[in-house]
Amino acid sequence: MSTPSTSRPARGRPPRLDQGRTIETALALLNDSGLDALTMRRLAGAMGVQAGALYRYFETKDDLLTAMAERMMADASVAPEGGADWSDRLSVLARALRQALLAHRDGARVFAGTHSTGPGTLGFAEACAGVLRDAGFADADAGRALMAVVHFTLGHTLEEQAALRPGGGSPADPDVLREAVSSGGYPHLTAALPTLTEADYAPHFEFGLALLVAGLETLRRDPHHR
């Protein structure tokens, strides 16, 4: 009780660093300052340690970012309720992925730059593949549908967070795009502009997701459609 019982009895001073706390501190720093400000030196500073010390726990910065992505994906690896329709369950998973990426500043950028194969990432993919295969899709179609949902969600959230970034800076989307479109001869873009410059990205996400789900529904009705 008096001394913490870890699997390996700690001889000497307890370490001031460990993988778990480092990942958590890194995610907190990410939220506070963004990906560009997340340096090994700043992270080390936040943990009261020199930069070199981090390399006992992560071989490279990329490994740390991968671990952060994996931690984020744990939130997306939810099991959708069993009673629902396959399309609803798939939509729940896609929304969970978007929310997991949105939960941390530049989350989509972190995820896009890494290739985690941890239980969070694989658990999410397994859940998607399960919903699709249980719905009757062939293995190859389930795999491709999974990729389509992930890629759409990734691209969407990347742009959503990019639009959020500047915080009142110069290359902000809304006005710059409006100006550029209204100047030249872009009649169709002008017509769509109110939609394209909406601040709330949730309807855009739901629209794209509904498109993918509807596409899957037609494929399920007629697997030889093409």
Add this chain to the structure above:
Amino acid sequence: MSTPSTSRPARGRPPRLDQGRTIETALALLNDSGLDALTMRRLAGAMGVQAGALYRYFETKDDLLTAMAERMMADASVAPEGGADWSDRLSVLARALRQALLAHRDGARVFAGTHSTGPGTLGFAEACAGVLRDAGFADADAGRALMAVVHFTLGHTLEEQAALRPGGGSPADPDVLREAVSSGGYPHLTAALPTLTEADYAPHFEFGLALLVAGLETLRRDPHHR
């Protein structure tokens, strides 16, 4: 004939740098070495100049990257043949976007990191919006469909180029993913694994694109479907 006739008569030595040549050299360097190796110093070296000289033509490195993205998008801004079906024309545009991003190493990463509002980018978006509005979609639906296609293509190409990157390194997708999936209890993922580890990404892209198009087709038949 003997002296080049530019709009502004060149007094003194002709400049060794200009925006156009710098962008072209930067894209060539990108193809040769990748985005991580594309530094202002290396680019300057490739142009026989000191790094600081670049800042007379681009305010920041981000501005240069935006100009590179815009140049890449010029290739995607093709006008699909007028006789074809709206869904075919939209597909042609989506494929042109993917090809434009694939045409340069890390092209998707460059595009994702910037927000170009030049004629290439806007021309592409205008073409997509035009196809959709001419097909009868409401302005808001056309805008959202355009975003869905772009976001899916961006996410897809990002992953496609990420899988291409290492060139025989450590975090390559095919074997690492196979190992991770086969180790644990991922029955559905195991079933989909042959598809997920395919080297050719074109079928994945076509599948996702077909899903979006099929979803749009159902929406067009019944606009009040939801």
Add this chain to the structure above:
DNA sequence: ACCTGAACACCGTTCAAGT
């Protein structure tokens, strides 16, 4: 075993000074 200190080889960006 764990961390420090200091170095190595870089970055983006700025700006006086030269031509």
Add this chain to the structure above:
DNA sequence: ACCTGAACACCGTTCAAGT
């Protein structure tokens, strides 16, 4: 007008040496 030279304030990563 255009570019150099040199600096400023950083990076990721390595590694002997301390404790």
